[in-house]
Amino acid sequence: MDQKKRCKGLMERLRDGETVICAEGYLFVFERRGYLTAGSYVPEVVLEHPELVRQQYEEFVHAGSDVVLAFTYYAHREKMALIGREDDLQRINKHALRMAREVADQTGTLMAGNISNTNLFVDSVPNYREKVWQIFKEQIEWAVEAGADFIVGETFSDFGEALMAVKACKEFAKDIPCVVTMAAQQGQVNGKPTTVDGVDYVDAFNKLAEAGADVVGLNCARGPATMLPVMEEAVKVCKAPLAAVPVMYRTTKENPNFMSSKDPLTGESLFPVNLDCIGCNRQDIHDFGKRVQELGIKYVGLCCGNSAHLTRSLAESLGRKPPASRYSADLNKHWLLGHDDKLPSVGQESKTKYAPKLTKVEK
Ligand SMILES: [Zn+2]
Numbered sequence: 001m002d003q004k005k006r007c008k009g010l011m012e013r014l015r016d017g018e019t020v021i022c023a024e025g026y027l028f029v030f031e032r033r034g035y036l037t038a039g040s041y042v043p044e045v046v047l048e049h050p051e052l053v054r055q056q057y058e059e060f061v062h063a064g065s066d067v068v069l070a071f072t073y074y075a076h077r078e079k080m081a082l083i084g085r086e087d088d089l090q091r092i093n094k095h096a097l098r099m100a101r102e103v104a105d106q107t108g109t110l111m112a113g114n115i116s117n118t119n120l121f122v123d124s125v126p127n128y129r130e131k132v133w134q135i136f137k138e139q140i141e142w143a144v145e146a147g148a149d150f151i152v153g154e155t156f157s158d159f160g161e162a163l164m165a166v167k168a169c170k171e172f173a174k175d176i177p178c179v180v181t182m183a184a185q186q187g188q189v190n191g192k193p194t195t196v197d198g199v200d201y202v203d204a205f206n207k208l209a210e211a212g213a214d215v216v217g218l219n220c221a222r223g224p225a226t227m228l229p230v231m232e233e234a235v236k237v238c239k240a241p242l243a244a245v246p247v248m249y250r251t252t253k254e255n256p257n258f259m260s261s262k263d264p265l266t267g268e269s270l271f272p273v274n275l276d277c278i279g280c281n282r283q284d285i286h287d288f289g290k291r292v293q294e295l296g297i298k299y300v301g302l303c304c305g306n307s308a309h310l311t312r313s314l315a316e317s318l319g320r321k322p323p324a325s326r327y328s329a330d331l332n333k334h335w336l337l338g339h340d341d342k343l344p345s346v347g348q349e350s351k352t353k354y355a356p357k358l359t360k361v362e363k
Helices: 010-015 026-033 050-062 077-082 086-107 128-145 159-172 201-210 224-237 282-295 308-317 323-327 348-357
Strands: 020-023 067-069 110-116 150-156 178-182 215-219 242-245 299-302
Touching (some): 026 050, 050 308, 067 086, 077 086, 128 159, 159 201, 201 215, 215 224, 299 308, 308 323
Parallel strands (some): 150 178, 215 242, 242 299
16 A cells, blocks of 8 residues: 555544535436446446546545545445446455545545445345445455545434444444444434434434544435534534535425425426436535534535535635636626626627626626
């Protein structure tokens, strides 16, 4: 393993009060781009088109991510078996991790290994705990071997599985920090959202932290609008650093999870391939960034539906200027909206003709 001088670690940053941005959402990115099948959602693109994965790592860093999250999400044994590619299990993991380490080293960012829900954490699967444990073990060990700076365990709907993930990180990643986040489904007890196995989220976060998780919180499932209320409760009582990594969709009080999102025009279900019509825009993400900052949530990111322009908006909302900010909107140079001296005079007449339709004119 290359032992080059590494950048400031995750826990040091959090201890110093810095916010850490982690761009996620690779599955949906590659599905949209035509390199990954919706349904099975296995990141075969890592093996078939590694250059695109490397480029996506770089693009997210360019847009402001502090972390290169190795694209091993759903590259686990259960998923690889589902598509008949179990033989490629080790290769896909190592390849995704190696590229992530290289990009992190080249860009001075952190590299994180990635484990997730296994879809096996159900009583009906014989020996399911052993199977889940084995999946965590092998993926964590590959991540450690590849020099991961920390491990992300994510999208757990069951508290029981999230707790196992924390324990597996403690056992197999030793002193490497772990960020463990849950996907908030629709479950409720006494009007409060709970995990699928009935644990109040705030309790779940505290218990995961007690078990050794370094950062706890939510990712995926909910958009900013329905994730923030849960996090607002969490900041009141949780002592561990918190994470908020929403999906980039406008989830609602009626349908807080994107799996139940409906088309506002037709009422049809949108998950998972027709969510575009309720996508968050840059302003939504800017507002989300401002709010998490007010709440003191220090680990933030964007999950399904993410793309570079939204990551840049998040970074800029935190006062950052990532390399992509060089190309942030400069509407003062827009032929119709702008007032730049060098603009050819369009004439007040034509401006008034179009301008009423435009909501905002940058000065
Ligand atoms: Zn997601």
